[in-house]
Amino acid sequence: DQQVKQNSPSLSVQEGRISILNCDYTNSMFDYFLWYKKYPAEGPTFLISISSIKDKNEDGRFTVFLNKSAKHLSLHIVPSQPGDSAVYFCAARLAGNNRKLIWGLGTSLGVNP
Amino acid sequence: SAVISQKPSRDICQRGTSLTIQCQVDSQVTMMFWYRQQPGQSLTLIATANQGSEATYESGFVIDKFPISRPNLTFSTLTVSNMSPEDSSIYLCSVEDQAGARTEAFFGQGTRLTVV
Numbered sequence: 001d002q003q004v005k006q007n008s009p010s011l012s013v014q015e016g017r018i019s020i021l022n023c024d025y026t027n028s029m030f031d032y033f034l035w036y037k038k039y040p041a042e043g044p045t046f047l048i049s050i051s052s053i054k055d056k057n058e059d060g061r062f063t064v065f066l067n068k069s070a071k072h073l074s075l076h077i078v079p080s081q082p083g084d085s086a087v088y089f090c091a092a093r094l095a096g097n098n099r100k101l102i103w104g105l106g107t108s109l110g111v112n113p
Numbered sequence: 114s115a116v117i118s119q120k121p122s123r124d125i126c127q128r129g130t131s132l133t134i135q136c137q138v139d140s141q142v143t144m145m146f147w148y149r150q151q152p153g154q155s156l157t158l159i160a161t162a163n164q165g166s167e168a169t170y171e172s173g174f175v176i177d178k179f180p181i182s183r184p185n186l187t188f189s190t191l192t193v194s195n196m197s198p199e200d201s202s203i204y205l206c207s208v209e210d211q212a213g214a215r216t217e218a219f220f221g222q223g224t225r226l227t228v229v
Contacts, residue, residue, distance in 0.1 A: 034217070041222065041223070044156070046219070091156075101158070
């Protein structure tokens with residue numbers, strides 16, 4: 001049972017345009033959400049996060065939107081750059097003492113020059 | 114942020130053998146985590162390595178198959194025992210920085226294991 005779902009395995013975008021990566025979740029006990037980027041042969045690196053009490057967090061070219069009623073979050077990258085080409089993982093944290101991270105399958109983003 | 118060194122970065126192993134993966138962190142951390150990412154799958158938590166006590170394993174993972182050591186606050190090892198081709202995967206070491214409401218996980222570069 002996939003509690004964190006990234007339904008698009010891949011996405012292709014032109015350089016300079018906006019990239020939108022989507023993530024849906026099923027567990028209402030998640031209280032914190034994170035986005036990670038992963039290049040081949042490297043571990044995931046942290047990009048941006050959002051608490052469940054907020055609906056938007058922005059950091060430079062990266063903005064994460066959270067829609068709690070729809071159990072949906074999205075990562076916007078604008079403008080997209082070729083160096084953004086990577087696999088992007090959505091992760092959600094369970095509230096409480098066991099603050100375990102649950103991960104989506106990832107979306108491979110390709111930004112074309 | 115924490116810097117994590119993981120080795121080996123990759124290995125090809127014969128079935129029935131065991132491989133020990135090492136993880137070194139540049140700062141003292143209470144908990145270290147071991148993940149597996151099988152081909153086409155998400156990151157799956159294997160276990161939490163606690164210093165001074167036994168590791169805590171997630172459902173579907175057992176100590177006999179994945180013994181873990183945590184001798185101090187900066188180092189951990191994960192052993193993949195009696196390997197089969199199904200163990201071919203990327204294994205990742207992670208630490209988390211939990212400051213207040215925030216959580217941020219840092220990862221090593223991963224160990225790509227192929228079992229033949």
